[in-house]
Amino acid sequence: MVKESVIVIGAGMAGLRAASLLQEAGLQVTVLEARDRIGGRTWTDRSMPDLALDMGANWIHGIAGNPLYEYSQQLGVVTQQWDYDSYRAYNAGGTTNNLISEGSERFMPALSRAVAGLRDSASVQTLIDKSAAAGELAAFSQAEIALLASQTFSNDYGLDASRLSVSALDEGGEAFGDTEVVFPHGYDALASALAEGLDIVLNSPVTAVDYREDTNVVVKTKTQNYTASRVLITVPLGVLKAGVIEFLPALPSAQVAAIDALEMGLLDKLYLRFDKGFWESDIHNFGYVNEVPARFPYWLNLQPVTGEPVLLAFNGGEVALQMEGGTDADVLAEAMGVLRSIYGEYVPEPMDYRITRWAADPFSYGSYSALAMGATPEMRCDLAAPIDNRIFFAGEATHSQHPATVHGAFLSGVREAELILLLSRHAPRRKCV
Ligand SMILES: Cc1cc2nc3c(=O)[nH]c(=O)nc-3n(C[C@H](O)[C@H](O)[C@H](O)COP(=O)(O)OP(=O)(O)OC[C@H]3O[C@@H](n4cnc5c(N)ncnc54)[C@H](O)[C@@H]3O)c2cc1C
Known part of the structure; x- marks a missing residue:
C-alpha cells in the first residue's frame, strides 16, 4: 500500500510535534525548514562553549498539567524553577x-x-x-x-x-x-528529541504552495518542487504577513483577514x-x-x-x-x-x-503573535481553518487557548496531526503496554 504523504513546512515546535506524531502513525512525512537549524523560536546559542543561551523562548509558562512540561519530564530534560x-x-x-x-x-x-x-x-x-x-x-x-x-x-x-x-x-x-521553569542546558533539547528520525530538509525556504490540482499539493522552494497529498504550514504569522509564500489559489478571505489583523509582537x-x-x-x-x-x-x-x-x-x-x-x-x-x-x-x-533582532529575522519577522487593536480571538481559529482538507495550519498564532507560547505551538501541532490522521483514517498506533 502506498503511504499517504504529508509535507510539514517549518521545523519549530508545532511542525516537529505534528511531524513526529504523523510519522509514528505510519504516514510518509517530509519537513521543509528555511533555516540551517531546527527549533525555530526555541533556539539555544552555544557559541560560548560553556553556556547554553536561549535566544528565543526562556520559560515553560506554567507546569501543572502542561503537556509540554510532561514531555520534557519524560525525556529527562533538566529544568529549574524560576x-x-x-x-x-x-x-x-x-x-x-x-x-x-x-x-x-x-x-x-x-x-x-x-x-x-x-x-x-x-x-x-x-x-x-x-x-x-x-x-x-x-x-x-x-x-x-x-x-x-x-x-x-x-x-x-x-x-x-x-x-x-x-x-x-x-x-x-x-x-x-x-x-515556571527554565532550561539550564537549553530549551533546544525538546526540538532535538522531537526531530529524531524525521526527514528534515534544512536551508529550504518555501516560496509557494500550489493546491490548484485536485490530487497533490505542490510545495516549491527555490531549488526543488515537492508533492504530497496534504501540507501542514507552521511558519510564523510574521512570515505569512510578509507574503513570502505564494498561495495558489489565494487563501480564503477569512484567513487573509486574520493574517492582516493579528500582529507580530516583538x-x-x-x-x-x-x-x-x-x-x-x-x-x-x-x-x-x-x-x-x-x-x-x-x-x-x-x-x-x-x-x-x-x-x-x-x-x-x-x-x-x-x-x-x-x-x-x-x-x-x-x-x-x-x-x-x-x-x-x-x-x-x-x-x-x-x-537578538527578531523583527529583522526573515523566518519570523517578530517574536510572537498578539491581538492588536481590531483583531479578535476568533481570528486565531480563522487562521487555523483547514482548506479543502489538504492544507492545514499550526503554530503558536493558531492556538486560541495558549497563543504566543511554546506549549501553544506544541499543542497546535498535536491538534493538526490528529485531524490529518482522522482524515487519513490512520488511527494512531496503539502503545505497547
Ligand atoms: C525572544 C522570545 C522569547 C520568548 N519567550 C517565550 C517563553 O519564555 N515561553 C514561551 O512559552 N514562549 C516564548 N516565546 C514564544 C515561543 O518561542 C513561540 O511561541 C514558539 O516557539 C513558536 O513555535 P512555532 O512552531 O509556532 O514557530 P517557530 O518556532 O517559529 O517555527 C516555525 C518554523 O518555520 C520556519 N520557516 C519560516 N519561514 C519558512 C519558509 N518560508 N519555509 C520553510 N520554513 C520556514 C522557521 O525557520 C521556523 O523554524 C518567545 C519567543 C521569542 C522570540
Whole structure:
C-alpha cells in the first residue's frame, strides 16, 4: 500500500510535534525548514562553549498539567524553577524603588477595576488612562507606570499598550499554574528529541504552495518542487504577513483577514557576560525605573541558572524595534549606562554579549503573535481553518487557548496531526503496554 504523504513546512515546535506524531502513525512525512537549524523560536546559542543561551523562548509558562512540561519530564530534560518573587526595582542612581519592588502586583487589579464598560475594541492604553483618571494609579509616577506597562504589555505581549487590544488580556484559557521553569542546558533539547528520525530538509525556504490540482499539493522552494497529498504550514504569522509564500489559489478571505489583523509582537534579548558579578546575587529579577517609555525595564540575573556571571535584559514593543535599528555598540552602550546608573561607575565592560533582532529575522519577522487593536480571538481559529482538507495550519498564532507560547505551538501541532490522521483514517498506533 502506498503511504499517504504529508509535507510539514517549518521545523519549530508545532511542525516537529505534528511531524513526529504523523510519522509514528505510519504516514510518509517530509519537513521543509528555511533555516540551517531546527527549533525555530526555541533556539539555544552555544557559541560560548560553556553556556547554553536561549535566544528565543526562556520559560515553560506554567507546569501543572502542561503537556509540554510532561514531555520534557519524560525525556529527562533538566529544568529549574524560576523565582519571580526575588525581584527588586531600582531608580536611576541605584536607590531601591520600594513601591514597585513590593507593590507591582497592584497594577493589574487597578486596571481590571476600570475594565467594566470598555469595549473589546479598546486599547490597553485606554484602560490605563481610564484607571489613571479614576485615581486607581495615583500611587505610581509616570515613569513607574511606564515600567509596569512595559513589563506587563510591551514585553509579555510584544506590543505596546497603545497597540494592544483589551481582548488580548482574556487570552490564555486554561492556565497551568504559576510555577515556571527554565532550561539550564537549553530549551533546544525538546526540538532535538522531537526531530529524531524525521526527514528534515534544512536551508529550504518555501516560496509557494500550489493546491490548484485536485490530487497533490505542490510545495516549491527555490531549488526543488515537492508533492504530497496534504501540507501542514507552521511558519510564523510574521512570515505569512510578509507574503513570502505564494498561495495558489489565494487563501480564503477569512484567513487573509486574520493574517492582516493579528500582529507580530516583538521581544528582544541582550545577554551580558561578565568576569565576575557586581550585583546582589540573591536577587533574581530586577527592574529599572527611569524613562517614559521604559527602556531596559526588566533584567534577569542568570548566575543561579548558569553558574556564571550572566545578565539577561529584555526590551519589547516599539523600544525594541527602535533598538534593532541601532548597532550592537549602541545597544551595549545604553545597557551599560543602565547598569552603571544602578550599580555605579565601577561596573566593568562585559567579556562577551549576544543580541537578538527578531523583527529583522526573515523566518519570523517578530517574536510572537498578539491581538492588536481590531483583531479578535476568533481570528486565531480563522487562521487555523483547514482548506479543502489538504492544507492545514499550526503554530503558536493558531492556538486560541495558549497563543504566543511554546506549549501553544506544541499543542497546535498535536491538534493538526490528529485531524490529518482522522482524515487519513490512520488511527494512531496503539502503545505497547
Ligand atoms: C525572544 C522570545 C522569547 C520568548 N519567550 C517565550 C517563553 O519564555 N515561553 C514561551 O512559552 N514562549 C516564548 N516565546 C514564544 C515561543 O518561542 C513561540 O511561541 C514558539 O516557539 C513558536 O513555535 P512555532 O512552531 O509556532 O514557530 P517557530 O518556532 O517559529 O517555527 C516555525 C518554523 O518555520 C520556519 N520557516 C519560516 N519561514 C519558512 C519558509 N518560508 N519555509 C520553510 N520554513 C520556514 C522557521 O525557520 C521556523 O523554524 C518567545 C519567543 C521569542 C522570540
